[in-house]
Amino acid sequence: MSTATQPPRLPTRSLPATATRRPAVDWRVRFLVLSLIWGFSFLLIKVGTQAYAPFQVTFGRLFFGTAVLAVALAVKRDRLPRGLRTWGHLAVAGFLLNALPFSLFAYAELTIPSTLAGICNATSPLWGMVLSLVAFSEDRPTRRRVAGLGIGFIGVLTVLGVWQGFSGLDVTGTAMALLAALCYPIGWIYVRRTLAGSAHSNLSLSGAQLLLATLQLAVVTPLFTTLPRSFPLAPLLAVVALGALGTGLAMLLQYGLVAEVGPTTATMVTYFIPVIATAAGVLLLGERLGWNTPVGAAIVLAGAALTQSRRRR
Numbered sequence: 001m002s003t004a005t006q007p008p009r010l011p012t013r014s015l016p017a018t019a020t021r022r023p024a025v026d027w028r029v030r031f032l033v034l035s036l037i038w039g040f041s042f043l044l045i046k047v048g049t050q051a052y053a054p055f056q057v058t059f060g061r062l063f064f065g066t067a068v069l070a071v072a073l074a075v076k077r078d079r080l081p082r083g084l085r086t087w088g089h090l091a092v093a094g095f096l097l098n099a100l101p102f103s104l105f106a107y108a109e110l111t112i113p114s115t116l117a118g119i120c121n122a123t124s125p126l127w128g129m130v131l132s133l134v135a136f137s138e139d140r141p142t143r144r145r146v147a148g149l150g151i152g153f154i155g156v157l158t159v160l161g162v163w164q165g166f167s168g169l170d171v172t173g174t175a176m177a178l179l180a181a182l183c184y185p186i187g188w189i190y191v192r193r194t195l196a197g198s199a200h201s202n203l204s205l206s207g208a209q210l211l212l213a214t215l216q217l218a219v220v221t222p223l224f225t226t227l228p229r230s231f232p233l234a235p236l237l238a239v240v241a242l243g244a245l246g247t248g249l250a251m252l253l254q255y256g257l258v259a260e261v262g263p264t265t266a267t268m269v270t271y272f273i274p275v276i277a278t279a280a281g282v283l284l285l286g287e288r289l290g291w292n293t294p295v296g297a298a299i300v301l302a303g304a305a306l307t308q309s310r311r312r313r
Helices: 016-020 026-049 054-076 082-106 114-121 124-135 145-159 171-194 203-226 234-259 263-271 273-285 293-310
Strands: none
Touching: 026 054, 026 082, 026 114, 026 203, 026 234, 026 263, 054 082, 054 203, 054 234, 082 114, 082 171, 082 203, 082 234, 114 273, 114 293, 124 145, 124 171, 124 293, 145 293, 171 203, 203 234, 263 273, 263 293, 273 293
């Protein structure tokens, strides 16, 4: 899943407290909140990059997201994982699932609308199916999944306006957004191969992963940017919200949903993200929308849904 902004869901056991304690808020409400948070993330990236460099936006996002998970770890009295090997795998996961895609989306939105970035994010399940067929022998292709893949990429071409020769489209920015979407399934394949079955909790692993991604950006950001001369309030609040809500809180919400209703239902949030991102970009940022954008997005989502479906036995 993409998840862009979607935080990673590591394939490990959940905290016992999550499994035994019934949440006070209905899962449907939390599902809606999660959809809104991730959908608005692309708008927040756009607002943040109006005053700060992309690496600075990404660093702020990771910093505030890590702070939220640090508080959650303290409250639950959970510990960070141990072992150099585990930390090494988490460093790679943090790069592939956080540092790299977050930075790519931030750079992409310098030249493309937030609506297009949100739709590019929705291609992640399509890339994931292609890669899973190569990486995992148990993931056999079916007619339905292959058809979904074909439909999905027809949707991508529709969004890009291929019949117009990509006229008016920033190729570099769009390529960055699509590459960011590709990072997620690559990262998940790596996580599945290296960290599946870990004795550590999801919260512990993800907290460490975000911490390592933050440290990576802490090294890179000063090398490619200079300290801002001013800190405009709106972009600053956008970066804080992007990290605290779009990364930190979103992770916690996702864990609860996966534990309560299962990963299949929880990952359905992926299909609401481009819809919300498009609505937010058009209504709040005044971004223009051609007919091919919503039509192509609908085709992409239909294809992605088919690739994730399984035949009932």
